[in-house]
Amino acid sequence: MSKAPHVKFETPEDVQRRTLEVVKSVREQNGRIRKGVNETTKAIDRSQAKLVVIAEDVNPPEVVMHLPKLAEEKGIPYIYVAAKEDLGRATGLQVGTSSVAIVEVGGAGDAFQSLLTTVKKILETQAKPAKPEAKPKETGAKEEKVKEEKAKPKEEKAKAEAKKAEKAEKKEKQAKPKKA
Numbered sequence: 001m002s003k004a005p006h007v008k009f010e011t012p013e014d015v016q017r018r019t020l021e022v023v024k025s026v027r028e029q030n031g032r033i034r035k036g037v038n039e040t041t042k043a044i045d046r047s048q049a050k051l052v053v054i055a056e057d058v059n060p061p062e063v064v065m066h067l068p069k070l071a072e073e074k075g076i077p078y079i080y081v082a083a084k085e086d087l088g089r090a091t092g093l094q095v096g097t098s099s100v101a102i103v104e105v106g107g108a109g110d111a112f113q114s115l116l117t118t119v120k121k122i123l124e125t126q127a128k129p130a131k132p133e134a135k136p137k138e139t140g141a142k143e144e145k146v147k148e149e150k151a152k153p154k155e156e157k158a159k160a161e162a163k164k165a166e167k168a169e170k171k172e173k174q175a176k177p178k179k180a
Contacts, residue, residue, distance in 0.1 A: 006065040009126035011080045022115045023090040031106030040099040044070050049101035055084035058098045077119045
């Protein structure tokens, strides 16, 4: 099965299992978890999230597609789990959830820190986008054509300004009475 469009990297099975265990222990040990895409998005926007967990089997994937980018912009680590039903169960819901944000760790600090270290390593090695190759510089006739295209609007603007100045001069001459 090919990975969903919102999934930027593969998460190993053991890390997925540890992630679900940490989510469950955070819930059980008086931590705070934001459940669902809307609450997760708000937690990321407000920089409250310490870790974001996203389900891979979300349909349609556009629902969670913004989360990885948003988390990257805010510097918040994120990880994927295979099934939203498992993620929902770990948070104490009877139904699946597309994403969660761990806001406060509670008594699960050691397990959370261990997972966080693993997640950051995964992000460093797998989620880095490839650097785009530099385009070769345009040369010759094509480069000249591009320069001409850029110069046209400047020339047109200069002509329009000159016409405005001429009109303004004519109005000034007409407004002044002639001395006899």
